[in-house]
Each structure stands twice: as C-alpha cells, then as structure tokens.
Amino acid sequence: MIYLDNAATTPMDEEVVGRMNDSMRDFFANSGTPYRIGLDAKRLIEKSAESIAEYLGIPSTHRIVFTSGGTESNNLFIKGLCFPDKKTAFLDLEHPSVTESLAFLKQFGNEPFSLLPFQKEGRLDLNSISTLGGERVKLLCLSHVNNELGTVNDPLQIISALAKESPQTKLFLDGVQAIGKLKLDPDMWKGLAGYSISGHKIHGPKGIGLLIYDSRLVLNPQMHGGKQQFGVRSGTLPLPLIVGLETAIKLAVARTEQTQKYLQGLCRHLVQGLKNIQERLPELKICFNSLVDGDVTRQSPGMVNFSFPPVEGEVILHHLEEKNIFVGLGSACSAHSKKPSRILMGIGLSEEQARCSLRVSFSHNNTTDEIDQFLEAFAKAYQALYATFLHKAEHR
Amino acid sequence: MTDRRTVLIRYDEIGLKGGNRKFFEKCLLRNIKRVLSGTNDIIYRSPRGRILLDIPASLGAECTVRLKTVPGIASFSIGISMAPDFDAMADLGVQWIEPALESVSSLKFCVKTRRSAKSFPKTSPEVNFEVGSRIMTKLSSRGLTVNIKEAEYVLEIEIGSSETVVFDNREPGLRGLPVGSSGNVLCLLSGGIDSPVAAFMMACRGCRVHFVFFDNQPFLGRGGYDKVLSLAKKINHFQARGTLFVVPFQDMQAAIRDHCNEENRIVLYRRMMYRIAGEIAERHGSMALVTGEAMGQVASQTLENLAAVSCVTSLSVFRPLIGMNKESIISRAKEIGTYETSIEPQPDCCSVFMPKNPVTRSKIPFLERDEEKIPWQELQDDALTRMEIIKVDDL
Numbered sequence: 001m002i003y004l005d006n007a008a009t010t011p012m013d014e015e016v017v018g019r020m021n022d023s024m025r026d027f028f029a030n031s032g033t034p035y036r037i038g039l040d041a042k043r044l045i046e047k048s049a050e051s052i053a054e055y056l057g058i059p060s061t062h063r064i065v066f067t068s069g070g071t072e073s074n075n076l077f078i079k080g081l082c083f084p085d086k087k088t089a090f091l092d093l094e095h096p097s098v099t100e101s102l103a104f105l106k107q108f109g110n111e112p113f114s115l116l117p118f119q120k121e122g123r124l125d126l127n128s129i130s131t132l133g134g135e136r137v138k139l140l141c142l143s144h145v146n147n148e149l150g151t152v153n154d155p156l157q158i159i160s161a162l163a164k165e166s167p168q169t170k171l172f173l174d175g176v177q178a179i180g181k182l183k184l185d186p187d188m189w190k191g192l193a194g195y196s197i198s199g200h201k202i203h204g205p206k207g208i209g210l211l212i213y214d215s216r217l218v219l220n221p222q223m224h225g226g227k228q229q230f231g232v233r234s235g236t237l238p239l240p241l242i243v244g245l246e247t248a249i250k251l252a253v254a255r256t257e258q259t260q261k262y263l264q265g266l267c268r269h270l271v272q273g274l275k276n277i278q279e280r281l282p283e284l285k286i287c288f289n290s291l292v293d294g295d296v297t298r299q300s301p302g303m304v305n306f307s308f309p310p311v312e313g314e315v316i317l318h319h320l321e322e323k324n325i326f327v328g329l330g331s332a333c334s335a336h337s338k339k340p341s342r343i344l345m346g347i348g349l350s351e352e353q354a355r356c357s358l359r360v361s362f363s364h365n366n367t368t369d370e371i372d373q374f375l376e377a378f379a380k381a382y383q384a385l386y387a388t389f390l391h392k393a394e395h396r
Numbered sequence: 397m398t399d400r401r402t403v404l405i406r407y408d409e410i411g412l413k414g415g416n417r418k419f420f421e422k423c424l425l426r427n428i429k430r431v432l433s434g435t436n437d438i439i440y441r442s443p444r445g446r447i448l449l450d451i452p453a454s455l456g457a458e459c460t461v462r463l464k465t466v467p468g469i470a471s472f473s474i475g476i477s478m479a480p481d482f483d484a485m486a487d488l489g490v491q492w493i494e495p496a497l498e499s500v501s502s503l504k505f506c507v508k509t510r511r512s513a514k515s516f517p518k519t520s521p522e523v524n525f526e527v528g529s530r531i532m533t534k535l536s537s538r539g540l541t542v543n544i545k546e547a548e549y550v551l552e553i554e555i556g557s558s559e560t561v562v563f564d565n566r567e568p569g570l571r572g573l574p575v576g577s578s579g580n581v582l583c584l585l586s587g588g589i590d591s592p593v594a595a596f597m598m599a600c601r602g603c604r605v606h607f608v609f610f611d612n613q614p615f616l617g618r619g620g621y622d623k624v625l626s627l628a629k630k631i632n633h634f635q636a637r638g639t640l641f642v643v644p645f646q647d648m649q650a651a652i653r654d655h656c657n658e659e660n661r662i663v664l665y666r667r668m669m670y671r672i673a674g675e676i677a678e679r680h681g682s683m684a685l686v687t688g689e690a691m692g693q694v695a696s697q698t699l700e701n702l703a704a705v706s707c708v709t710s711l712s713v714f715r716p717l718i719g720m721n722k723e724s725i726i727s728r729a730k731e732i733g734t735y736e737t738s739i740e741p742q743p744d745c746c747s748v749f750m751p752k753n754p755v756t757r758s759k760i761p762f763l764e765r766d767e768e769k770i771p772w773q774e775l776q777d778d779a780l781t782r783m784e785i786i787k788v789d790d791l
Contacts (some may be wrong), residue, residue, distance in 0.1 A: 288694045313747060388650070388748055 002370045005328040006201075007147060007177060007195035007303055010047075012244075013203040013251055020205060021242040029313040031091035031237050033230060041239050050209070050247040056179075057186030057254040063215045064240055065229050066208065069219030070176040071097035071195030072222075073211035075139075076233065077172055078102060080140055080219030081194075082110065089113040089137040089169070091298045092122050095147050098174055098294060113137055121291065122151035122347045123298065125156065139170050139193065148343045148359055149290040152182065155340040157297070159191030165386065170194075176201055176209075180252030180259060181302045197249075197319065199241065203363070204248025208241035237380040257292055259364045261303035266362045266371060270304055273375040281379065283386050284308060289344060290356060302362050309391040311382055316358060319381035325374055400592055401448040401456055402477040402561050404554060405463070408470040409570045412759040421447075423602075424468045424574035430636055431462040443556050445512060450477070460567055465634050467600040468574030473552070475563025480516065480555050482523075486530030488562055489551045493531065496549060497538050504543035505562030506549055513557040523553060573648040577633040581714065582606045584673055585640075587623045587742060590688030590717055592631055593725050597716040598686050599635045599677055606638050607631075607788070608673050610645040612746065619742040625791060628739050631776075631787040633734075642784040643675050645669075647751050648775045656766035659755040662696045664766055666705045674709035675782075684712040690725065691718050698755040707760065 003011070023044070029037035031045050048141055049064050058064065066253065069072045078101040082088050088102055092114045102112040118128030124142060125374060132140060140162070142153045155173060162169050178184075180202045185268045189195075194213040200206040211233075213219065225234030240300035252259075278284050289305040308316075313329050340354035349357075360374070405428070408422040425442055428449075432438055433456065439450035451459055456474050489507070497503055507528040509520040528542060554561045583595040585607040589611055595605045609624040611665035623643065632638040645668075652664045670740075673685050689697045691711065694719055696705075706713050717725055 168497065310749065312746075314617075314743075315615050318614055321617060322614060386651070 002325040002366075002373055004360045004361040004362065004366065004370070005326050006366075007150075007359060008328055009206070010203045011198045011365070012200075012205060015250060015251065016204055016244045016247045017348060019247045020240045023240045023243045025240050029359060031239060032226065037042045042356060045237050045239055048242050050267060051246050052249055055188070055244070056184055058198055059186070059189050059235040060210055060214060060360070061229065062189055062192075062212050063232075065158065065211045065213070065233050066237060066245075067196075067211055067233060068207055069176065069200070069209035070196050070198035071209075071210045073100045073198075074098050076211055076219065077194040077220055078139070078141060078212060079080065079104060081217060081233070082170065083220060084108040085110050086138040088138050088139045088141060089115055089132055089135065090141045091143075091153075091193050091384075092116040093119060093146055093149075093343050094102045094124055094141065094143050096175055098141050108232055112141075114148045116346060119347065122146050122149040122289075122343070124153050126157060126161045129158070129169075130159045130165040132141055132162075132169045133233070135155050137166065137169045142171045142174070143177070143183055144173040144175040144195075144341065145181065145300040145302075147177050149305050149343060149347070150300040151290055151362075152176070152178075152296065152298055155188040156185055163191065170214075173270075177300065177302070179249065180256055181263065181300045182260070182296055183256050192242060198242055199245040199248055200291045205241050205244040208238060210245070255364065258295060260301050262353045263362050266366055266368065267301055267304055269368050269371050270375070273371060274306065274378075281383065283390075284379075284382055287350065287353060289347070304361075305344075305357060305359045307344075307353040307357040308382065309352045311385045312355050312389065314355075315385060315389075316378065318380050320374070320377050320384065323373075323377045325377055327374070328361060329357075351385050360370055397683070397758050398476060399453045400477075401451050401453045401474050401531065402559075403451060403459055403463070403472055403474050404472045404563065405447040405472045406563050406567075407447070407574075409573060410468065412516075415496075418599060420574060424466070424471060427466050427468065427574050427576065427635075428463070429563055431460065431466055432459065432683075435459075438726045439713055441558075443558050446554075446556065447611055448477075448559070448561070453695070456495045457597045464567065464569065466521075466574070466633060467570045467572045467575075467602070468569055469569030471566050472567050473563040473566050473600060474676065475561045475565075477559045477561050478718050479551050480527040480560040482530060483574060484718070485527050485553060485560075485562055486534075489531045490534050492551070492564055493535060493540065497535065497540065498537065499752055502525075502539040503549055503551040504541050504544060504547050505551065506544045506547040509553040509555065511555045513555055513655060515557070516526075516555050521600070523555070527553065528553070539540060546613055572600035575599055575602060575604055578602030578681040580604050580680075581605060581681075581684045581686050582608055582641075582673055582677040583686040584669060585609050585624050585627060585690070585749075586687075587620050587627065587738065588688065589689065589729050590693075592688075592726055592738060593684050593728045593732065594688040594714075594782040595631045595714050596634060596728070596732050597736075598714060599631065602627050603691065604635055604637060604684075605631060605686065606641070606680065608641040608643060608669075608676055610643050610669050610672075611734075612646045612649060612749075613644075614646050615746040615748065616743050618681045619740075621736060623740055623742050625786070627734055628786075630732070630734050631791075636789055638788040639680065640786040640788050641680075643672055643779050644782050644788065646741075648779060649772040651772070651775055653749050655769040657762070659753055660766050661703050661751045662754045663758045663763060665749075666701075667708045667763065667767070668776065670705050670708050671711070671772075672779060674711050675776070675780060677711055682735045684714050685709065686714045686716070688717055688725075690722070693722065695754040696758050698756050699757075701755075704758045704763055 027041045029041045031041040074097040092161040114126050118125040175195050176198045197210040199208040219232050221232050223234050274286050278286050287307045340351050344354035441448045507522040507524040581603045584603050585591045599605050607628045628640045653746045
C-alpha cells in the first residue's frame, strides 16, 4: 500500500501505540478521584501537559486544554470567546470547523469579516490587516497551514503586523496541519490568543487534540459537567490518549527539521516527476495550486495540490485506489454533490480546475520509490481517462 | 403468577385463503420459528386461525421486538393461558388493573371476549359480564367504572377449542403475507431511498426478495458497494435467505457513453440493467423484477421511459412505489430503518457518465439503433461472468 493522504490522517507511531497500551493497563483510575491510584493518573496527565508545554515552547501565560481533536478545539475557542457579539475575521479558506463555528455566530448577528478579497495564493495579504481596525475586529481566525493547499500564514509576520495596524485584534491559529512540518517559534505565543492541535495528524491517536490559549481570556465552556480543566472543558480526562498525544508531539517536534528537509525532497521529486510526465504527454496540462519554492514561511513541505483538467480528481483517485495507492481530494464527482472545493474556488480556480485536482500529502514514512509508483499510475490513469473526459468537455 | 406467557399471534390475509390456507400458515410458522431461533424453551402451537407460543415470561420483550419483523402477522398479544374459569380470570384481571389504579382516581374499563370454541356454554357477552362484574365487585370502590365505548383499559379473553388466553395488550405487526408464500423476485437496488422501500413492500407481499446492484468501482470507489451491502442486510432482516448479485457495470456504461446518443444514455443504461437483471432472475429462479421507480420522479421515470425499459425483458416488472409521492416513500424508509443509510452521501453515478440533457420521452426505435452500435450481448456476458454473488445472511 502506498499512502499519500497524510493530511487526512496518519498511521500511529509504534512508540505511541506502546505507551498507550501500557497506560491503558496500568493507569485505569479516574484522575479526578482523591485516592492514590487516581492521584497517580492525575500526576501522569500533569506530567504529560508539562512535557507538551516544553516540547512546543508554550509559556506559563498559556493554558493547555485537552479536547477531542482539532474540530472541538476550534469550536471551543471561537464560540467560547466570541459568543455572542465579539467581531471576528477570517480568510474564508479555513477548515470547516473554523468557518462553521464562525457561521454559527451569524445567527446572533455576529457576521465574520471576510478577508478573502485580500488573499494572495491562499495566504493572508499582510497589507489587509489595516482594514481590521475599521471593522472593530476582536479576533482574527486563520489556518497556520491550509489543509488543502499547504499554504502558510506565518504567525510572526502576522503578529507584528497586527501590533502595528490593529492592536485590538487578537490572533487564533488552527495549527492542525503545521505541527511536525514547521518549527514553532516560541516567540509566537506572546502574540497568540489561541492555537489548536490534533493528535491523529502527527502519528498520534484519533479522538484527542489540544487547545492552547492565553489564560487571561475567559472562554465560555461548550461542554458542561464536572468542571475538569479549569471548568473550560468538562469530562473525565482520557489518560491513554493524552500520553499518546504527548509521545506523538515529542517525536514530531524532535524530528521537525529532519522531516522538513525530507518532505521538501519528496515534494521536489513529485513536482519534477509531474513535469516530466507533462513533457511526455502533450494532452496533460498540470497547474500547481500551491507554491513549491522551499520557503517554509510560505508553504508547508508536506503537501502538493495540482489540477489537470479535464480529468476529474475523484475518478483518478479511484483508479489509483485500484493500484493500492491512496491520495486526497478536496472535491467530489457525485452526480448529487456537484460542489467543488470551496478552498480551490476561493483562490480563484475555475470549477473545472477545482474538480480536476488532487492533494498529495506526505509523511516521513513515504519514499521516492513510492512517489515514482504514484507518478507511473497517475500517468497511466490519466491517459486511460483523457479521451472520456475530453468527450464530456466537448459536449458541454 | 406463572412464569410462562402465551403469545397469541393473529395473522392477516391468510385468514382469507381457502384451500391454500395450510400452506400460508406453515410459511408463517416457519418464519416465526426462524426469527425466534436462538431463544430456548418456546413451545409452538397452531390451533385454527391463530399461532400460539408458550414462552418463558422473561422472553416477552425480546419476542415483541422480533415478531415485529415478520411479514404476515397482523397483530399479537402477550397474555396468560388458563382454564376458562370466571373466578380465576377475574382474579388475574384484578391483579393487572390494581397497579393502574394506584396513580389515578378513576379508570374506565371493559372486558372483551372472543369465543372461537362455540361449544363453550356461555356467549361472549355473557363471559364479559361474568368476569367484568367479579372485577367490579373488588375494584369499584377504588374508582373503576365500566365503559365499553371509551375504555382506558381493556381486558381481553380468547376462548379457543384447546385453551383460553387472557391478555391486555395488542402490538401491531407488519401485516401482509408470510415471506416465501409468493416465490422469488429480484430487486434492482441502487443505494438510494426508493429501491429498499420497494424491496420491503414486496417482502410484505410474501415474496423472497433478492437484490442486484450495478457497480462502477473504478469511477465511484467502494462507498456505493458498501452502502448497498448494508441496505440489503437491513431488508433481509425481514425475510432471510436473500442473495445479492453485484454486477460490474463500468465497461457497459463506458461503451454506451462513448458510442451512443448522449441524450439516450440513462435509458440505455437502464435497458441494459433490466436485461442483465432479467438474465440473473431466470438463472437463479426469480419470477419478476422489482424497482423503486415512481411515476415522473426523475427524467428516467416518465411513462415513455418506463415503457422503453420494461420492454427489454419478458419478466413482469413490479414497481410498488409507482403511485407514491416522495414524502410517503421517505416516511416508509424511516419506518423500516433504511433511510439513514440511503442518505449517506455516496455518488451513484459519476458525472462523466451523465448526459447534459437526458431524454424524457425516448423512442424505442432510436434506442434500438443506438444499441446496434455496441456489442452489448458480449458486454452483458462478460459482466455476468465477473458478477459477485453474496449470500446476505452471511454478511
């Protein structure tokens, strides 16, 4: 099997599985109980949180809250802080857990200010930050790394622009696709109101994530109950998932630099390979929807998104699947759901370009040999399907 | 109170059958035994007009759930078998009514008797009076009154030739005819909302329904296949022993798309589906095809297009939903538990195969001319050779 959809999820690291297994056996007690075995569980969770803070350089000004994943972290921070009437802004290219949380606030008259007209190739244009003051925006919500394009919104640049142009606007970043691919600069926390992380995107378990936020902010809890985690997120803490997440973060952070270089190599290999196929097949016209220039302040090395009209991405995906190669997609080919990717359309692609695209995302487990196999299968599938789709395009 | 209960099962239209009645009753009894298999200690009896189960009291709830999945049952009640002794029957009534009186100041009740053993010395109204008056003697002071028309509590008594059953509950069944009493049919299952409902309705007319799915995994992935597996399993729950035939259809679809008139595509796909389904039905012993089509619901379901697809097979084509509107179909799908699966987003046809403007009134000679352009017989044979056959019970 060749797995090239690591932006969707990643296989768990053996070390993570091992630690989770041990903790499930050895620390079953509820960390909220007052007796020794409960206190042992509590102590282990606290140690994990401390380790996570250390790995990511999180200062004591910020709190770490364990959630069920990136979606919950984004919901908790946005709704918890901005309900009902704190004004928000976004690029409108974020993950649905951000855009839908903001859309939820609309029903209370709190319409988010869209910076989409100011995007450049999927990133926030820093010049647009001056508009936030006039709109009295209190929170700017962005992806650190875009989940379909891999484009980066660089925290330090945005924080410094906000300080100058719109000091009343706080910054929230969805960091789900960033950890392990980009090195987090500890300085960013000073200007960051909130940041979310998910376990399963970094070879950790599913069902666990983090919200890291400035402890001076008051968040309205979205989950009520036993008042665990400062009362912000009730619910018995899932110890095995927490130690699994801690291990995954430890491994991801320790190998970030190495991973970055390795993934950049894979990216270059893929892009060059696609260009070679393009030279060989006159009918193939590839358009790269994300930059691949090696600048990690602009582009995550883990992802390549490209279009190849007139062949639809979803059909190529299923043809690759037959060869046991798995890649990602942002749009659907269903006769019922004809909506192509909101993000690709958002950066100005035509409906056809958006529909005829694939997202290939890597992890350190992938090899150049696998990329070669993907390239060969892609070229074959494209050739086999080209006539069919050309026919369809002509009938339009 | 005894730790045994009697389930009294009334059946629906079987009661109307003359000479075949025994056959229908046997079918129903076999189906009931099947749904209750795995539960121990049940004694089955079938006196005239009823099926009686003697079960341990602890099995009551489980039996209720399972019997509600058996076509052919009109309704059933769980009660207690006893000798037709008025004092004993009244004692049982008092025992059951007393708890109901605890939370109210008054309760209207009546006794209803059905006497199939005409040799019993009292008439039904007389039994009602004998038992009812004994209960009233004990409970009238606590607010119990007799009211036949607006009774809030009905104590029922069935006096049969071999035994008498007393009960105070009635659960509705699926009605219809027992599966297996009408033979086999083959239903074209798409993964949408309609075809599972059509299959269910035929199962309730006594048919054992088999399923055929036209698959296009290279273009659509395995999602649609998994969905159909799950739907077939849900329908099979009402009948057992169904078979699912999965026909690889991508080559046929590609040939039609590449060589035939674009506007005719959908009707041509469907004509091929009907032909292949007809062939499967004949090879595997189904006597008719079943589809989820409803008049005018989509472009392929106009009168002309339905006629254009039906004529390719000599088998009867049953369309139990033909006169139903979408809302009624959806509410049936919810009742039988297929709706949630049907609405899972899975493509049922890739846009590359869809025409821009499908024909709504196709003309058969034009369709036939289109079909001459493709080696459909070869493609059909190839699809049938590569067909997967799945026993739905094994899923």
